[in-house]
Amino acid sequence: TAYEISTRDWSSDVCSSDLLLRVSRNMFTSNFLTPLFAIKFGLVSAGLFYVASTLANSAQAIVKSIIGYSGNALLANLKNSSHEAKKEAFGIISQRLITVVLPIIICFTFNHETIIKLSKASDSPALYVLSLFMLFIIISFSEFFFMLYEQFYIIEEAANKLFFLKLFELSIFYALIISPITTSPIKTLLGIIVIRAISFCVIALNSWYSWKIKLTISTRKKYALAWCVIAYAISLILKKIL
Numbered sequence: 001t002a003y004e005i006s007t008r009d010w011s012s013d014v015c016s017s018d019l020l021l022r023v024s025r026n027m028f029t030s031n032f033l034t035p036l037f038a039i040k041f042g043l044v045s046a047g048l049f050y051v052a053s054t055l056a057n058s059a060q061a062i063v064k065s066i067i068g069y070s071g072n073a074l075l076a077n078l079k080n081s082s083h084e085a086k087k088e089a090f091g092i093i094s095q096r097l098i099t100v101v102l103p104i105i106i107c108f109t110f111n112h113e114t115i116i117k118l119s120k121a122s123d124s125p126a127l128y129v130l131s132l133f134m135l136f137i138i139i140s141f142s143e144f145f146f147m148l149y150e151q152f153y154i155i156e157e158a159a160n161k162l163f164f165l166k167l168f169e170l171s172i173f174y175a176l177i178i179s180p181i182t183t184s185p186i187k188t189l190l191g192i193i194v195i196r197a198i199s200f201c202v203i204a205l206n207s208w209y210s211w212k213i214k215l216t217i218s219t220r221k222k223y224a225l226a227w228c229v230i231a232y233a234i235s236l237i238l239k240k241i242l
Contacts, residue, residue: 021150027173028058028139028192036177037185039079045187048125049185052132060140063100079155083211086155091216093148098215101141103227108138110231114238135189145215149203156211165206167200 026032038046078086108115115131139177153162172195182188207213 021162021166021167024170025143027170028143028196030054030136033185033188037188040119040182041185043183048129049132049136052129055133055134056137056140060135060143063141063144078138086152087211087213088151089212090148090152094145094215095172097144097148099223101144102224103230104138104141106224106227107231107234108134110228110235132185132189135186135193139189141198142193145200146196146203149200149207152207152213153203153212158210161206161210162203164224165199165203168202169195172198 030050034046034050034053037049078089111134115134150162153159173192174190176182176191176195179191182191204214
């Protein structure tokens, strides 16, 4: 019947999209980047990145156990609920994510110049690992926001849209890998951050035009101010180290 054909087509789209989602997620993990860096930049660079990524993955695992799984489960349980209920759940989860990720955003904003300087400290492996850690943790934590939006696409049965959006992201990532400008792990990670930012903007804008959903960004001023002070203090310490 027409219904069975339609259901079968949608299931096929979901399978294709799910496969591409798994591939795209693995592309930005240490499991893929470590051997890539070993091939492109040597074993020493890959080893230093592996140390930094292990630290970042540990921090990500803690946050994922608190927010990631419960957030996805909440949206999945609301698949047959009203659109307003889904939007409200999306807003609650995004607010929790913002609260956790905001310190990282603030610290990066205050210390982005220092990170670049640290990346050039080839005579100090510890400082180099620190710069890799700060960049990779941004990539790792951005995955929470991608998972949130991707789950919403799936429950809204828009897997076909998500498929093409992720294909676009992987195409840009492939161009980055073969590009001659990626001469070090630092430049590669910076390129990945730019790619992820572009991809997220595209996914978020399409979500807004399709379902009128957006991230709920509202946090206590004292909380944000406190982290600004902490980030500024960290920047002063790092500048003295350099």
